[in-house]
Amino acid sequence: MNDVIFADLHMHSYYSDGELSPIEVYEVALEAGLKAAAITDHDTVEGLIALPQGLLEADLYIPGVEISAFEVNLSCHILGYFHHSRISKLSKILSACLDSRYERIEEMIGRLQKDGIDVSLRELLEDRAPSKLLGRPHLAELMIKKGIVKNKQEAFDEYLSNDSPYYVPYKRMLPKQAIDIIHSVDGIAFLAHPAKDNIDNKIKYLVDTGLDGIEIWHYSHTPAHEEYYLSQARKHNLLVSGGSDFHGYGKINIVGMKGVSEENYWKIIDRIRT
Numbered sequence: 352m353n354d355v356i357f358a359d360l361h362m363h364s365y366y367s368d369g370e371l372s373p374i375e376v377y378e379v380a381l382e383a384g385l386k387a388a389a390i391t392d393h394d395t396v397e398g399l400i401a402l403p404q405g406l407l408e409a410d411l412y413i414p415g416v417e418i419s420a421f422e423v424n425l426s427c428h429i430l431g432y433f434h435h436s437r438i439s440k441l442s443k444i445l446s447a448c449l450d451s452r453y454e455r456i457e458e459m460i461g462r463l464q465k466d467g468i469d470v471s472l473r474e475l476l477e478d479r480a481p482s483k484l485l486g487r488p489h490l491a492e493l494m495i496k497k498g499i500v501k502n503k504q505e506a507f508d509e510y511l512s513n514d515s516p517y518y519v520p521y522k523r524m525l526p527k528q529a530i531d532i533i534h535s536v537d538g539i540a541f542l543a544h545p546a547k548d549n550i551d552n553k554i555k556y557l558v559d560t561g562l563d564g565i566e567i568w569h570y571s572h573t574p575a576h577e578e579y580y581l582s583q584a585r586k587h588n589l590l591v592s593g594g595s596d597f598h599g600y601g602k603i604n605i606v607g608m609k610g611v612s613e614e615n616y617w618k619i620i621d622r623i624r625t
């Protein structure tokens with residue numbers, strides 16, 4: 352069950368792996384009949400930096416982020432919502448985390464170059480701009496573009512798979528670290544799409560770790576999931592959120608297909624006001 356959807360609190364721009372600019376994402380939300388939205392790019396808040404101050408001050412576009420976190424037997428996404436006055440502070444914290452990803456990709460590129468494979472970090476950054484997220488799929492795309500391999504499969508088989516001599520693992524962010532980072536900017540941390548990640552047995556653990564809320568409504572959740580997670584939210588006294596996980600057009604999840612009621616929206620805003 353879901354009341355009239357007031358806001359879509361899970362959307363991606365091209366600063367991570369979405370198709371549209373942050374402003375376009377907001378416009379698409381309004382066109383879908385929503386009154387408010389949140390942008391939640393993966394592991395970066397760079398897309399929030401240039402947003403019009405008036406929009407942020409009106410509390411109708413919530414700054415957010417979706418942080419990927421891992422530990423043994425647990426791979427999850429933590430959604431964070433926070434006040435717009437904290438964007439630059441969070442940007443600095445996440446940039447430091449991104450640096451370790453650069454180091455990892457740089458190390459992989461260095462190993463490839465030593466064997467005469469012509470790829471560079473500069474080319475990769477140019478290819479990916481304005482997004483600064485760099486991973487193996489992007490390196491594979493560069494290799495295809497340069498004619499080094501025919502397709503992604505070949506790039507991984509020959510050069511990028513976990514057992515390749517060119518492979519360098521990146522430092523993983525623990526769920527507790529992700530939650531602590533969001534709390535360090537007075538934000539609130541939600542567990543994203545638990546059904547999609549099949550981690551129902553970790554909810555209690557994450558609540559004990561500091562989780563503030565849970566994403567109830569998500570395009571991958573059935574009504575039975577929604578009911579189950581609502582009961583979990585009540586049991587653990589958690590806030591509730593929801594969104595489409597929009598990445599662009601041509602996908603099954605469209606803006607506004609899932610989201611939160613006006614009442615739940617303002618509960619979140621109340622918690623991130625400073």
Ligand SMILES: [Zn+2]
Nearest residue numbers: 417428543544
């Ligand atoms: Zn996610």
Ligand SMILES: [Zn+2]
Nearest residue numbers: 361363417596
């Ligand atoms: Zn997402």
